[in-house]
Amino acid sequence: MSSREPLREQVEALSGRAANEFSDDDRRVFDEFKRQLNRGEVRAAERDEHGTWRANAWVKRGILAGFRMGAVIDLSPSDKAGDKAGFRFFDKDTYPLRATEHDERVRIVPGGTSIRDGAHLASGVVVMPPAYVNVGAFVDENTMIDSHALVGSCAQVGKRVHLSAAAQIGGVLEPVGAVPVIIEDDCLIGGGCGVYEGTIVRQKAILAAGVILTGSTPVYDLVREKVYRREEGKPLEIPSGAVVVPGARSVKSVWGMEHNLSLYAPVIVKYRDARTDAAAQLEDYLR
Ligand SMILES: CC(C)(COP(=O)(O)OP(=O)(O)OC[C@H]1O[C@@H](n2cnc3c(N)ncnc32)[C@H](O)[C@@H]1OP(=O)(O)O)[C@@H](O)C(=O)NCCC(=O)NCCS
Incomplete structure (x- = not known):
């Protein structure tokens, strides 16, 4: 998929994929999507000028795609010596x-x-x-x-x-x-x-x-x-x-x-x- 396509379409394309179908390009799209969420540039819901709040279904679908895309990895913090003893976390690598x-x-x-x-x-x-x-x-x-x-x-x-x-x-x-x-x-x-x-x-x-x-x-x-x-x-x-x-x-x-x-x-x-x-x-x- 071309990187010139608007993020929304690229994210929409992710939501049709099964867990084993995500490519490296898809992961890059998802990382950009998360960056924009982090910066507040895309939002799961928005208010219009009349005060009506609407969910942005594509954003929520993108978030859900991140869960399907992610593999559960060791996310334990390690100390300077690389020791992870006692303080262990395991979660999807898409949501560190x-x-x-x-x-x-x-x-x-x-x-x-x-x-x-x-x-x-x-x-x-x-x-x-x-x-x-x-x-x-x-x-x-x-x-x-x-x-x-x-x-x-x-x-x-x-x-x-x-x-x-x-x-x-x-x-x-x-x-x-x-x-x-x-x-x-x-x-x-x-x-x-x-x-x-x-x-x-x-x-x-x-x-x-x-x-x-x-x-x-x-x-x-x-x-x-x-x-x-x-x-x-x-x-x-x-x-x-x-x-x-x-x-x-x-x-x-x-x-x-x-x-x-x-x-x-x-x-x-x-x-x-x-x-x-x-x-x-x-x-x-x-x-
Ligand atoms: C709602 C709140 C801000 C009070 O507002 P207020 O405008 O000062 O309310 P008033 O004192 O004018 O009370 C209005 C009426 O509501 C009642 N009331 C007020 N707070 C109430 C409460 N928490 N539960 C039940 N009734 C309450 C009063 O008894 C009064 O009724 P009355 O006239 O029949 O006696 C306060 O109760 C509250 O909940 N603050 C938040 C506390 C909190 O969680 N802080 C977190 C940071 S520590």
Whole structure:
């Protein structure tokens, strides 16, 4: 295949190949694809001017092709003497750790953090250990990824987001057409939150500690008196500026009421105001 062909077509061609059909040229295409993912030039999902997020299926197919293409090799770090004793890793050779350079202006505090090749971290991102950022993830400027946080495959995280300790942003690699989890600019994702299955959290929204969102979770808006649910073929969306806290709703069946059962229900208690801003302010001195 000619190197003049646009990367997209070259990557699309990879996705039709079986594991034993990849050539050296294919590997070069894949390496270039990963370089562009690392630099944030290609993304697993993009937002258009109307705020609609679309998955770039070809990018996700390219990432999946990388898994088929890869052979499991010894990826253990060795000391200067070449000794690998005790600290062994085995993974696909197509997805080694991504080298992060000083001039990217990303601060990675030492200790148990992995950024997988094919993930983009923009300048000013801070990653506290341990954290894991998976392939296809895009993390924009000045976002803080706190300890024990996961940024799953293809997740798109905006500018100045705070992913608090143990926040789990799920990966959505397949189906390839599915929009991954999106966290837009200036959101605060509180400690221990889980955002899964392509949920979109719009700009400046706040998830209080412990909020869990999946595609099937109804979200109750006390302010606008609405219930948000995932519509056919669309992700669940948390509106811009919403402050979501973990709540409960009572079960309506007679048996459920007899047993005083309730179900977990995230509730929008307010929209962001000056008080919330003060509560959510990022500790600038930590940066
Ligand atoms: C959401 C949060 C920012 C508070 O926002 P706020 O705008 O100051 O909220 P308010 O104090 O005005 O509370 C509004 C209502 O929500 C309720 N509420 C606030 N936080 C709540 C929570 N976490 N869970 C349940 N209810 C909560 C309040 O009781 C209040 O209801 P009421 O008027 O009936 O009493 C805060 O609760 C939070 O979760 N911060 C993130 C903590 C975190 O994970 N930090 C990580 C870094 S350490």
